[in-house]
Amino acid sequence: xxxxxLCEQYGAHAAIACRCDVTDESSVSALTAFxxxxxxxxxxxxxxxxxxxxxxxxDLDGKTFDFVxxxxxxxxxxxxxxxxxxxxLQRKASPDYMSDIIQINSKSGLEGSNKxxxxxxxxxxxxxxxxxxxxxxxxxxxxxxxxxPGNFLDGPLWSDPENGLFVxxxxxxxxxxxxxxxxxxxxxxxxxxLGRGCRVEDxxxxxxxxxxxxxxxxxxxxxxxxxxxxx
Numbered sequence: 221x222x223x224x225x226l227c228e229q230y231g232a233h234a235a236i237a238c239r240c241d242v243t244d245e246s247s248v249s250a251l252t253a254f255x256x257x258x259x260x261x262x263x264x265x266x267x268x269x270x271x272x273x274x275x276x277x278x279d280l281d282g283k284t285f286d287f288v289x290x291x292x293x294x295x296x297x298x299x300x301x302x303x304x305x306x307x308x309l310q311r312k313a314s315p316d317y318m319s320d321i322i323q324i325n326s327k328s329g330l331e332g333s334n335k336x337x338x339x340x341x342x343x344x345x346x347x348x349x350x351x352x353x354x355x356x357x358x359x360x361x362x363x364x365x366x367x368x369p370g371n372f373l374d375g376p377l378w379s380d381p382e383n384g385l386f387v388x389x390x391x392x393x394x395x396x397x398x399x400x401x402x403x404x405x406x407x408x409x410x411x412x413x414l415g416r417g418c419r420v421e422d423x424x425x426x427x428x429x430x431x432x433x434x435x436x437x438x439x440x441x442x443x444x445x446x447x448x449x450x451x
Contacts, residue, residue: 233258242269242295252302261310264431265303267296268324272377274336274388285338292342293349296323300353304362311360318361320431323350324423325366327444335394343368347440354438363437367426370444371408373417413446 226235240251271291273284300321307319329343354364378385386401395407426443442448
């Protein structure tokens with residue numbers, strides 16, 4: 221339905237929906253081939269799939285840890301592998317051609333996260349992949365960068381009444397003294413100098429910058445309202 225809405229707003233073929241399991245190599249291979257066939261190539265690939273399962277060392281089981289790692293870490297490798305193969309061919313055909321692989325990472329990839337180690341660990345790993353891919357793919361004109369948003373407090377990841385992070389963090393005791401979801405929200409808002417959660421438009425500005433600039437790769441760009449300040 222999202223693709224249909226975009227086509228209605230921007231014209232036919234503006235967007236095409238394609239089902240993909242990003243943890244399955246054959247599915248990712250089919251996705252990138254489909255995109256290249258439909259649009260004649262891949263200029264920008266954004267690895268955006270992600271899941272969160274919070275909990276203490278006592279609470280989280282191995283199966284849940286592996287699930288988070290497969291989606292947040294392994295899948296990024298698969299996406300970069302198959303997207304870059306197409307981008308290399310485009311560079312071969314046009315020596316000045318440049319393209320982008322962008323991972324939507326997290327502020328949790330820049331600092332540890334209490335009782336949220338599965339997510340933070342996968343995101344730290346994602347930045348390691350970003351830097352390593354950037355070194356390998358630079359000769360092919362492929363820039364590889366990560367964006368590290370702050371907390372999307374108004375989005376479903378946080379605010380879903382059943383499984384959102386406000387509820388997860390309240391249940392896990394991640395926020396000391398919190399008795400309600402509102403307590404958890406106020407706690408996270410208080411950590412941001414600019415006083416609010418991250419929004420889609422904030423991330424889109426960072427994506428636009430990464431694509432437009434031609435002289436930076438291997439970076440983790442924070443979009444956190446000042447919550448994370450790099451040294």
